[in-house]
Amino acid sequence: MKLLKLLPLLILVLITGCARDATIASYNLSEAADNFELQRRVVFYNGITSQYILSIEGLCSIKVQKQSTQLEVTCKTGPSAFKKHFLGISDNVTYFAEQLESSSVGTYHYKVVFKPQSIIPNVRPKGSL
Numbered sequence: 069m070k071l072l073k074l075l076p077l078l079i080l081v082l083i084t085g086c087a088r089d090a091t092i093a094s095y096n097l098s099e100a101a102d103n104f105e106l107q108r109r110v111v112f113y114n115g116i117t118s119q120y121i122l123s124i125e126g127l128c129s130i131k132v133q134k135q136s137t138q139l140e141v142t143c144k145t146g147p148s149a150f151k152k153h154f155l156g157i158s159d160n161v162t163y164f165a166e167q168l169e170s171s172s173v174g175t176y177h178y179k180v181v182f183k184p185q186s187i188i189p190n191v192r193p194k195g196s197l
Contacts, residue, residue, distance in 0.1 A: 100171055102129045104144040107168040116160045124153060130165055139163060 100106050104127040112121040128143040141153045157163065 097167070097171060101167070104129065106171055109166045109168055110139075110141055110163055111166070112155060112161060112163045114161055121161065122155070125168070 097106070101108060107126065108128045108130070110124045110128060110130060112123075113119060114121055124141055124143065126143040126145070128141050131140040131142075132138075137157050139155045139157055141155065143151050143153075145151055155163070
């Protein structure tokens, strides 16, 4: 009888654990995309005419400001080459973003991304050696 009383609590704990795992995996996927590790396709379409307006594919990071009508898509096009696109969103133009490949991010994965250019200043020596 005691076990039957504890069963709903056990189910709630298990469901909560799954929700946390999904949140962690989602966060890890977003971080991977923001570090240009995931292939994405971003498609803009007109909701009234049902016509595609634009499609962007590649190693792309997507940023939308809350309450904004502008989407920023930054794509890595080479080892140190990037392109940034600004796209307007209106009442009849919207977008969807698709991750093109699966990723092996996990809920127990830990990674540190060290970017030396943000720590070491851009030093340019002057004069001769």
